[in-house]
Amino acid sequence: MKTPKQKIVLGLKILVAVLMLLVVGFIVFRNALLEQAVAKVSVKMDLEYNSRFTVKKASFTGVSGIELNEIVLVPATGDTLFSIKKLKTSINLWNLMLGNVQLGSLAINQGFVQLVKKGKIRNFDAFLKKNKDETTTNEKKDYAAFAYRIISKVLNLIPTDMNVEKLTFKIDDNGNKTTIGIQKLTLANQQLETAIAVETNTFSQRWSIKGFANPRNKQADIRFFNRDTGAIKVPYLDERYHLISSFDSIRLNIQNIDKSGGELHIDGFAAIANLHLNHPKIASKDVVIKKARFDYRLLLGARFVSIDSSSTVQLNAVKMHPYVAYETDADTIYKLNIAIPKMKAQDFISSLPDGLFTHFQGMEATGDFDYQLHFKFNKNKPNQLVFDSKLNKKNLKITKYGEANLNKLNGEFVYRAIIKNVLQRPILVGTANGDYTPLDQISPYLQKCVLTTEDPSFFSHHGFINEAFKQSIIKNIRTKKFSRGASTISMQLIKNVFLTREKTLSRKLEEILLVYILENNRVASKERMLEVYFNIIEWGPNVFGIGEASRFYFQKKPSELNLNECLYLARIIPSPRKFMYQFNDLGNLKDFAIKQQNFLTTIMTRRGLLTLDDTIYKSQPLLISGSAKSFIKLKVQDTTKVEVDSIAVDDQFGF
Template identity: 75%
Template sequence: MKTGKQKIILLLKVFVAFLLLIAIGFFVFRDSILQQAIEKASTKIEQKYNSNLSIKKAAFDGFSGISLTEITLTPKNADTLFSIQKMKTSINFWHLLLGDVQLGTLEIKNGMVQLVQKGNVKNFAAFLKKDNAESSTNDKRDYAAFAYRIISKALNLVPTDMSVENLKFKLDDNGKKATIDIKKLVLFDKELETSIDVQTNTFAQRWKISGFADPRNKKADIRIFNKDTGAIKVPYFDERYNLKSSFDSIRLNIQNIDKSGGELHIDGFTSITNFRINHPKIASKDVVIKNARFDYRFLLGSNFISVDSSSTAQFNQVKFRPYISYDTEADTIYKLKVTIPKMKAQDFISSLPDGLFTNFQGMQAEGTFDYKLDFKFNKNKPDQLVFDSNLKKEKLKITKYGEANLTKLNGEFVYRAIIKEVPQRPILVGAANPNYTPTDQISSYLRKCVLTTEDPSFFSHHGFINEAFKQSIVKNIKTKKFSRGASTISMQLIKNVFLTREKTVSRKLEEILLVYILENNRIVSKERMLEVYFNIIEWGPNVYGIGEASRFYFQKNPSELTFNECLFLARIIPSPKKFMYQFNDQGKLRDFAAKQESFLTNIMTTRGLLSIDDTIYKSQPLLISGAAKSYLRLKVQDSIPIDSLSVNEEFEF
């Protein structure tokens, strides 16, 4: 009678014999199995992607190696997607039995992969279509499980040993071309070395990628740099998007990819040196960040994706902790938190990227500060948006101004508006200018009307209105465009006096920082800011300041303006050169303009800014008697789209 130990040994022998039979059967019939697999793949590609997969010769090489020659994939009526002259690979047999395809080695010689778009025809379009069965499901995706499955499959397809010679990646987007030619790529004993030639319509370079890569243990440490002198230029984007960018080197480090407790953790860091970027929407000059590094920890759960708050980001000397989250557990919620620990103000100013903050060059400061931002947006409850920005300063003081010397607002200076990069005629802000008007010589109605339309809380805020920012963000998200700003009089003053009118990220960031400095360091009084504002803003075609405006429209001094006239002047501030479209052919206000006036009058009355006696002129028509009258006679356009000057667009409180 056999013992339990003998039974176990017998079962193991049977199992081993079974595996040997499978291996022998696979070895005997493998060529037939390989051909059937190729035919099945070819049929599927033809039916699903309307493309032809052709392999001239396919055979096994040794027990687990496969040799393929002249492989091509060509979509019908389009350019070839890829073509490889010779490829040899080996597959881990035991992983294959478990259903995983894991490459052991890979050799490629003389290959080409190309993405081509001619007109609206793309040779890769069919492969971007979503699977109908997948897209029709309403089940929530488990982000952690899905990402880990994709990452594992992708890394299994990265061989442990690899040799690639003359493999070209080509991009042709209606004549915008880029070619990345891998002359040689070797991955051996976890060490990676490459030699790459890059050719575009605008430049040619030689790159090198080297470092450590261990796909089975999910680790890597790779560097990209230029073999020649100079920085690496990013191809294609300069022609396609007018975005020019370059860098000296990039390092990508992956330390850990692990799934446990239903969460996926991805840890590592990436760094870049002398990153340079140029785009008309960013700044008028090259923007340069000398050193930047991101130590990341990505967390994915069943219903969330996040950058963990333990991550740190650094550019030059500025170091901060970001937290970014996308959560779909109950509602679709986006979160952003940024924390800058206490740091020296001078270190922050010195770290500002070159080209992005030109008005801060040469600025010096004392003291320290720390900063926190908390942002939360619920897609299904947009009006509950959270936007809290908190800066704490300690003995913070500007000791030397840069190019934008804010103290000049306290004295006489020459102002020149810049329109489409062309400086306009000089305007002296001071008593020597006969049109200059101190606030005590301006009708009090104008002050009330302009503050109501432009900045009702001007005398109480410190340059910014958090609630206005919130509402602006909500509306811009809802409309999916920048349809509403949150500009205060302080911001308009900074923009007009110290900055250009270019719509760039650089100008907006400079505007925000300069306004903060102006409003929080008691450089200029609110009354003086308002007086300068009244005397420099554009109020019509080549009309600047209230002194010129009151005569241009009404042949009056600013002190003589009636409530109706002040209300008109306040309403046209957003689009002063289009003032003539407020009137119909009989010279009377259009219906939409009259509605705006009633709307604003009611608000001012409700707020106690007006009495019944103040509105006595409402029943009288608005008469344009100055030089502006000629513009009404020349106007030939009978109508203007109401939404461009609507009550809801211009005046939201």
Template identity: 65%
Template sequence: MRINKKKIGITLGILFVLFVAALSTFYYFRDEILKVTLEKVAVKMERDFDSKFTIKTASFDGISAVRFTDVVLAPKHADTLFRIQKMKTSISFWHLLIGDLQLGTLEIQNGLVQLTKKGKVRNFDAFLKKNKNQEVSSDKRDYAALAKRIIFRLLNLVPSDMDIKNLVFKLDDNGKKATIDVKKLALDGGDLESIIHVKTNTFAQRWRIAGEADPRDRTADIQFFNMDGGPIKVPYFDERFNLISSFDSIHLNVENIESDGDEFHIDGYTSIANLKVNHPKIASKDVIIRNARFDYRLLLGEDFISVDSSSSIQLNKIKIQPYLAYETEEDTVYKMNIRIPKMQAQDFISSLPDGLFTNVQGMLASGSFDYKLDFMFNKNKPETIIFDSKLNKENLRIYRFGQANLGKMNGDFEYRAIINNVRQRPVFVGSSNPDYTPLNQISPYLKKCVLTTEDPSFFRHRGFITEAFKQSIIKNIKTRKFSRGGSTISMQLIKNVFLTREKTLSRKLEEILLVYILENNRIVSKERMLEVYFNIIEWGPNVYGIGEASRFYFQKNPADLTFNECLYLATIIPSPKKFMYQFDDQGNLKGFALKNQRYLSNLMLRRGIVTSSDSINPYGVSLSGNARSFLTIRKAQDTTGVAVDSIPPKEDFDFEFLKTDED
């Protein structure tokens, strides 16, 4: 036993001597080692990134601190990427021994970091290129391990103490410029203090960032303020994306970043006051959210990434419990669950963002409700999509409507379509209009055909068709664009009578909310809704309502339309101004148009909507009204160049929509 202890003592002594010798050797030759290391970096920058990396002087200050002067990284044939006049940093020696690079302190004076794009040339492109020699692994990606590796490495590169002065970040995107000048950024003992000057082509501001940050403990709690008073404006996005946004203050908190077994999670919250957003795709005016907060728990596992269900979103008085997940265990699956716990209806209405629901402003309601949405989409099995939306009401009643007077459809009113923000000629919906046609004076064939093509379950649903939404989502995901909606007649009515045709998020959200109110409060009967629909929709160029359409195409009254004529009118509703492209030079329907009519006729026959005695005429229809003159115009355009707004419609009717109802 004594011999073993003696051997252990000798071994430890030898190891200690070797360690001291290695440390002494490193200390003695450390400047030479640093020089060789920097030369390797310079060679790599030139070889792999076609960039020149230079340092005027580099030397150790003690064992772990390093000083640099005039550090420059400049891609060849492009603007300098960064230049730092003076920099000093220290590295945790003990972490370095175990192969973990961790910065201790960082001092920077007079630095510049810039990203530029001139024409198609960007000064950072070389650093975005993938390594062609890198092997592509077919193994599944472990998201938890990847996140842990990346985030922990990044946090180790954030020094526990910083003193940065005059570090300028510049962005120049073909003249769209933003400069963020960090006059001061100090992190001392966990206390963070920063003063930043921001300048763009459109504004200049001074920001203050203050709070606490500890990269070793992996926590942060910081706030942004405008030193000049007023809201903080978001730079660059206004010029680059036409997105104007600002906020009074923002609070960022990271409570914990931790690896727990096979899972990795990030916990914290973000709150923002008076967020203002303006973009033509969102709304036609400023959208303002007074108070918003997101308490988050981001969870990553071996085969999933998710926003955990313990997260919550607070928009004024509206509380939302979200769950979002991306899973790759067997198939690629997207999941979303949204919950709004029971709340008062009036609190919900008053909490809606200003500018997003203009027609709802002034609405008063009583009672309460709760809501849930379950969505799941399997990329490899799209037909198994889940879309389940449920609203549970308790004594819910709307007793004063907002700016949209939904009840006006019960009486006479003036309708004016808005196309490309231009109000069209007025169309009076009422008996004083000689073209106005009551529902009982419209051919039953037209009602059957239009309901089949536009909304087969109109008299049964409450404004929305879940199956149509599912099919719409599937097609939009497959085509990777918004190529099809799931609009019902109720939705088309709300859009036409109360809203505009602008393609904005605001308009779509208002449409959904107003349709729900219209259909679930029995404000207007289904029969009256259908009658208004037939009398206001566009059936051709400057042709509104079935009274005008019957005369324009066939010189008939709506009651006298044949089955073939009604089939034709139903098929042109999606693109009424392009009706002329369904006909040849002799005025006969083209093959694809006849094919569409036969399909619809057979579909209606299978569903028992029509009988065999209503069989389609193989020759289609013949135009006898003023519409015939447009065939001559089309022929002239074909020889001189087709007008931009006269592009022919697709030759295949969207039959999939018709299959969403029972067959």
């Protein structure tokens, strides 16, 4: 009878024998198995993706090495997706037996990968279709587990030893062509180095990527820069989207990727130097960010994806902590919090990107401030939207204005409107202009009507109305476009006097900051702001200010206007050049206009702005006696009496 020791020895001998048989069997039949695997992939490409996949020669080299020659993938309805002359790789056999494909080395010599779009046909469309399993299941996805699985698979496919030569990536989007040629790429001893040639229809450059990369430990620190002098130009986006952009260098650092306690943590930072952006929707000039850095901590759980509040975004000298979250536990919820710690006001002004805030150049300030923004949107409960913006200031004072000198509102100045990019005639805002009308000489009815339609809380707010912003955001999200604004008279005044009418991100950001300064630094009184507003806004074709408007329509002075005339003038402010379309061919207001005016009369009465005695004007006719009469097409030329009840009210007025 054998002893236990003898049994163990016998078992080990049997195990070794079995392993030897497996190794011998693998060596004998491995080429046949490899050819079978290639054939299986070829059939799958044909049946599932309508594409032809071929490998001219496939063979093993050494114990775990594989060499493939002339690999080609061609969609049936498009250009070749990729073609590689020679590919050599090695696979970790132990991980392979455990079900994981992990590359040890990779060598590619001569080939290309191309994405081609001709008309609406793309050579990669077949590979974008959704997985059938994903479209049929209603089970919620575990974001942390899903992301970690994808990241692990991708990193396992990145070899620890790599040598790539003459591999080209091509994009041809209906003639917008970009070629990125990797002349040489090496990864050895965790050190990455590349030599890249880039060519488009408009420029050619040489790039380089250098740094540290350890795919097995999930760490990297790489830098992307121009091998020649000058900045790196970003290809394709300029021709396809008219976004001209460049930068001196980019650095990407991944410090840690770890999954524990059901959460996935990704930590690191990204930095870019001297970023230039130019696009008609951003600004009229180049936008320059000299230094930007994002120290990130990404958190993913079973039902959420977030940027943790410990993350830091730095733009020049401005540092802020963002918190962004997407949650799908009970409801679908979007969250955004931004915190700017206490900083000097002058540092903030000096850090504003060049080209994005041109009207602030030269501005100087003293004091400190900090800022918090809290935003929360529940897709299933949109009316519970949270929007809370708060700026805390200490001894904050503007000591010198830049290009936009807000103090000019307190004196005489020349105003020139810009309509459809055309500069209009100059209007003197001051008593030397015979049509200029002080606020106390403007009919109180007109002041009440205009404030009701344009900005009911003008005398109580500080430039912005949070509730109006909330309703604007809700409607814009629902319609998936910017279909509603939340403009106050303060914002309209800044936009008209100091800014252009261009619809750019730059103009909107400048408007917000300038309104805040105007309203919170007591640059001008509310009464003065309203007086300037009445004297510059457009009230008809080539009609600016209430002095011209009251004469153009009624041959009166602004102080002589009755309620019906004031209701009419306030109603046409949104579209002053189209006032004539409010009348029918008999010279009477159309039904829709009468209904809107009646609604506003009711609103003003409810708010105590009108009394029942004021509504006596409803029985009096509206007489268009000025030169505006010639714009109204009438069947009976001497018909001039038009009955007007009230004023147009739209959701833009905040009702």
